[in-house]
Amino acid sequence: GAGVSQSPSNKVTEKGKDVELRCDPIxxxxxxxxxxxxxxxxxxxxxxxxxxxxPDKSGLPSDRFSAERxxxxxxxxxxxxxxxxxxxxxxxxSSLGQGRLSNQxxxxxxGTRLSIL
Amino acid sequence: xxxxxxxxxxxxxxxxxxxTINCTYTATGYPSLFWYVQYPGEGLQLLLKATKADDKGxxxxxxxxxxxxxxxxxxxxxxxxVSDSAVYFCALSDHDYKLxxxxxTTVTVRA
Numbered sequence: 001g002a003g004v005s006q007s008p009s010n011k012v013t014e015k016g017k018d019v020e021l022r023c024d025p026i027x028x029x030x031x032x033x034x035x036x037x038x039x040x041x042x043x044x045x046x047x048x049x050x051x052x053x054x055p056d057k058s059g060l061p062s063d064r065f066s067a068e069r070x071x072x073x074x075x076x077x078x079x080x081x082x083x084x085x086x087x088x089x090x091x092x093x094s095s096l097g098q099g100r101l102s103n104q105x106x107x108x109x110x111g112t113r114l115s116i117l
Numbered sequence: 118x119x120x121x122x123x124x125x126x127x128x129x130x131x132x133x134x135x136x137t138i139n140c141t142y143t144a145t146g147y148p149s150l151f152w153y154v155q156y157p158g159e160g161l162q163l164l165l166k167a168t169k170a171d172d173k174g175x176x177x178x179x180x181x182x183x184x185x186x187x188x189x190x191x192x193x194x195x196x197x198x199v200s201d202s203a204v205y206f207c208a209l210s211d212h213d214y215k216l217x218x219x220x221x222t223t224v225t226v227r228a
Contacts, residue, residue: 042218043216043221093161105163111160
């Protein structure tokens with residue numbers, strides 16, 4: 001079946017602009033995660049959605065970052081007033097979301113490579 | 118807090134050589150442990166996992182055993198191929214859903 005789909009695959013924008021990154025999880029997966037992969041910081045957790053519950057936003061690095069998940073499926077990560085340090089690969093993952101979450105493998109998309117000029 | 122430490126790369130091997138990538142972890146509870154692989158130009162893929170002590174995860178000829186006494190989850194493969202060239206990430210999930218990743222180890226296999 002289809003895996004996690006992310007778009008765009010690449011995004012280049014000027015400092016100060018807003019960007020939106022999209023993630024379409026695997027059908028039937030209720031848990032959705034965003035991570036950031038950067039040279040200096042490695043892979044970092046950003047935010048987690050589970051069904052209709054309030055998201056865990058504890059990993060978002062600043063209030064310029066926000067995310068939403070509409071209808072329990074597609075998610076959008078928005079970065080406002082982008083800065084050069086926001087340049088990274090943004091990865092989305094999904095998992096079944098049932099049972100013990102820590103046991104469940106997370107399935108990743110190919111990521112969006114964001115470059116801030 | 119939780120953390121994962123894995124051996125620094127890059128690692129360069131010849132085909133059919135034995136590969137070991139060391140991974141140790143710190144966690145407050147009883148984490149699940151994972152190895153993810155990122156092939157050139159591709160996203161992260163789950164390679165194998167183990168959810169409790171002494172479990173052995175295996176896939177594509179790779180193995181890793183969850184060792185609670187040494188807090189380790191070392192990745193091994195007996196005979197690597199050029200197609201195994203990738204970045205390998207050790208990761209853990211403790212209590213909840215957040216994955217904590219190691220820094221990644223770049224492996225290059227030469228023909």
